[in-house]
Amino acid sequence: MILHHIQTSPSRDSALKLCLRYACKEDSILLSSDGVNALLLRQWTMALSPFKLMVLRDDVIARGLTERFKNVSLIDYNEFVVQSLRHNKVITW
Amino acid sequence: MSKFIIQVNGPAYGTSASINALRFTQAALASGHQVICVFFYQDGVYNSTDLSLPASDENDVISDWKQLAQSNQVPLVNCVSAALRRGIVGEQDAHDNGLSHWNVGKSFIMGGLGELITGIESADRLISF
């Protein structure tokens, strides 16, 4: 069980595309920084839908996206620490 | 209590990798975990320059790293070969190479990749930014 950590926008970088290619269904995906932008585009919300998804709250609030991400699990850094230990490893793509 | 090693690959200014790594490290320490080392590799070595001068109303992530290291006894370790190639130079490296200036102070250790590897070996988790 892996926590995949994406910190770049899918429009600039293939990190999210690759993570989705090699993720298993029991893995989780954490979006941070510009990685959160993926959730604004339908193609990526569809692709992410089979996975447990977490998004760093501060990155969402900072970008004025709180209203758009009402149905997404927003976590703080304390929870990021907890999740990093709950999974077997963290891969930052 | 778990043991973390944090790897920072992004610069102090330009991307959010360093500030995110700092916040994760602060949260891990506040939750009672141990951070064996923060290792700066690739463009992460730019976090160790003493010559960065952010405007007074801006975040100073380098100073935050130094403060975190000092108050929690967490070593900040640079990959020396990644640093030297990028003009990030400690006092000893400056003397050894006939340079009259250096920009890495005493808060950062000029170490090697070996320290990342032994850190990974003894940590429960590696978290990269």
Next chain:
Amino acid sequence: MKKLCILFRCSPHGCVRGREGLDLALLSASFEQEVSLVFVDEGVLHLIKDQQPELIGAKDYISTFKALPLYDIESVLVCKQSLTDYGLSHGLLSIPVTIVNDETIAIHLNSVDEVLVF
């Protein structure tokens, strides 16, 4: 001893990620870690033979991949889909590799202790 997987996803020469990934892989192996390499996406371009990086002012670290057996790095996995995407066949590669599907890479990422992406 830990199982460390170094994953190459960026192309060589345009940036130094691949070079710094290889440095880490070789040093990890000399520190007695069990090292495996995985090449995906543009990272597969590291494996093309007859590269001449000096021509563009870059260091020829590509030839160092030939030394992997000396460091006891035997597990070198390459994504079949990525090779197809970039039009590369086995005969165009400079070192012996194991060409695998996405699922095998997923299983491998699960089986190691840490994965470092370059």
